[in-house]
Amino acid sequence: MPGNILPSEFLVQVDHQRCRRCKRCILNCGFGVFDFQNMTTADSSKCVACHRCVTFCPEEAITIVPNPLSFREHSSFDVDKRKAIWKQAQSPGMILTGMGTELPWLNVFDHLLIDACQVTNPSIDPLREPMEMRTYLGRKPDRLEVEKTDGHYRAVNPVENCIELDVPIMFSGMSYGSVSLNTHKALAIAAFRLGTVMNTGEGGLHKELYPYRDSIIVQCASGRFGVHSDYLNAGVAVEIKIGQGAKPGIGGHLPGEKIGREVSGTRMIPVGTDALSPAPHHDIYSIEDLRQLIYALKEATGYKPVSVKIATVHNVAAIASGIARAGADIIYLDGFRGGTGASPAVVRDHVGIPLEIALAVVDNQLRTEGIRNWVSIIAAGGIRSSADAAKAIALGADAVGIGTAALIAMGCRLCQKCYTGNCSWGIATQRPELTDRLDPEWGADRLVNLVDSWTLEIKEILGALGVNAIESLRGNRERLRALGLDQTTAEILDVKPAGM
């Protein structure tokens, strides 16, 4: 009996008339699809459609097509469900996947429309007028106390310790180990050049990146990988990662094959051992424990802002309120479309709630309790475009985080095979021959281009709205309308239907 009864996802076709037998495809494929015996051959069963071979073939001789094989249609047991069953029947275990969910859940962003000025108020031309994007993350007092000395006013309690962002877009946490050092470098260089920050993720910070400390938020997660005093002080803030949008409630597992010498040194674990992040922090079994860690980290860092990252789950509003009251300065909401290096598909695709809804209820809850100034909100996990970013800010976010979009900018094709460590684009891999491909400067240039482009687009949106500062969009749901959303969802979002 055959071991594998799964047909290939894609078919790799090589045009032998055009192929000049240069073997670049063989070198470029991280998944070992190609071989050469008198002519280039392809094992389609290994292809993930990452397009690395296609991109580097000088003769455009390679074509990748979805396997056109027909299946008997069945609307309930659709093909993907049948394939999952075949896989698990063949080899027991959870089905692993990478990146955010691919299932067609309702995307609320795609049902929100942005307003613009006509006649009664003037739109503003961002090419001619100042358009302010600067954003400060962190706790602000509820009111500013002012006193007059020598005829001049001064603030008695000036705002200190906030993180200044030139653009309200930051790079989300992706750990060194799950991604390559060159990926981390590209993110840090880009963050520095953009006047924003990158988040280390949970794998520590390689020594080579310490010079970028003003553009880095260091993360402290349940595995405590690479956490030491210098590390905690190597950024502008510390983030406690409680959960991840792609896999709420579960831990992480970086296989030993990805733990080479450099990753080992950075994570402070032996070479070749699996890096297991526990599902909970074992010193945080409740909100009062979180408070202790928040203040321990503040003590360790001279009171830098502390961010708490949570996955958006059903009771997210109350949880966020607790986090604010526990002393956090930033709440990082990771929506259920957020990416991951590795997650069981069942969790990625079925656990959590959309970012848009979580963001709306968290912002509302903090306002209802009068504590919105205590924390900044970062919205991440599902931000695909400047339009999503603008809508998230209008729903109440102070800034957005991008992870998947940043990787796509550097070549990622969303093949969702990050967990294999074979990433042909040199991103989600530690194989030296693959990681060498990603030039950090090239990656940084592309990240800067992307964020600059989105910034320009957000400025156009602000101008069309007739405002010239990002804070006038923040939480301004009056300038959003819902189209094609059910009434309950629109009410939860506190957004009027289009036409009203």
Added chain:
Amino acid sequence: MAFGDQFSSWRVDTGKVPSGCGISGVMNQDGRPFSGDAIIESMKVLHDRGNGLGGGFAGYGIYPLHKDNYAIHVMFEDPAGKAACEELLERNLQVEAAEEIPTKPVEGISDPPLLYRYFADPRSESLQAEGLAADDFMVKLVMTINTTVPGTFVFSSGKNMGVFKAVGFAEDVGEFYRLPEYEGYTWIGHGRFPTNTPGWWGGAHPFNILDWAVVHNGEISSYGINKRYLEMFGYRCTLLTDTEVMAYLFDLLIRKHGLPLELACRVMAAPFWKNIDAEDDPEGKALDASLRMVYSSALVNGPFAVVVGYSRGMLGLNDRIKLRPLVAAVKGETVYISSEEAGIRQICAKPDRVWAPPAGTPVVGKLKE
């Protein structure tokens, strides 16, 4: 519940109504009272800036006989609302005097609601029970009446001042309320050009809470977040027009948070970051930066020109890039502010100085002690 729900028969709830407008203000800084004639004259030449769908005035120093009582102006859709409201007032306040607001028939003003005023103070036992200072108690009471008593709207609640407004052209509204018979040291006026026809008297300017009265020309593009910010502090933006957020912001920033007027203006028409970055004085820089960070949701963005009346003075302010007109003038102790120079020249042919205040730079008239 939106405020409009109570006015099902009286007004049409069409959401936030954008409007253009004409505004004027006159103040004698020496406190010398003058009649409402002047402000009506000034508004007459701004006639075309309104379209007859809203006009109004506020006068300060007009109730010398009751100067220490809260003067509460209320409009009622019907006697039922009046009874319910008066019951609430009686329960919470010591009412010193109550009367119908004097009016006279004027062509162009039709279907007035019932218009009453009450001179009253919070009962000390009510203050104790709520644990609130008198001003906070009054704000809460006004919000309660305006959101819960059907067909009832408190449109003025300060001391020794009063708001008078209606659907109509400003000059007709002034005659309707017999303003030439009042004398005050500050008068502000407004003629409205709403872009639909809600036909609701409460929607006219000025907007008032306690001492603050605001007339406004503009559309607050940041309305949504300003409103949500104010709601954190218990304000309820019930009028579906963005001008009320300006009145509430002044009340919040100055009365509740204790900011001086000029800093409140720096919150609402904040300096640009590039200007803050260029400041030499580190304390001034820290102050401006902190104001922007703490009060980012109170930045009033979009075109506006406002004239704000309060017992100690009068303020004119433009948005941070001056998208609506505002002209100021002085003659002796009198300060004039208007949408147009014509609105000033009409009542003061030869001012000592006339100027266009730069964007975001307040013009302040101050009552001499």
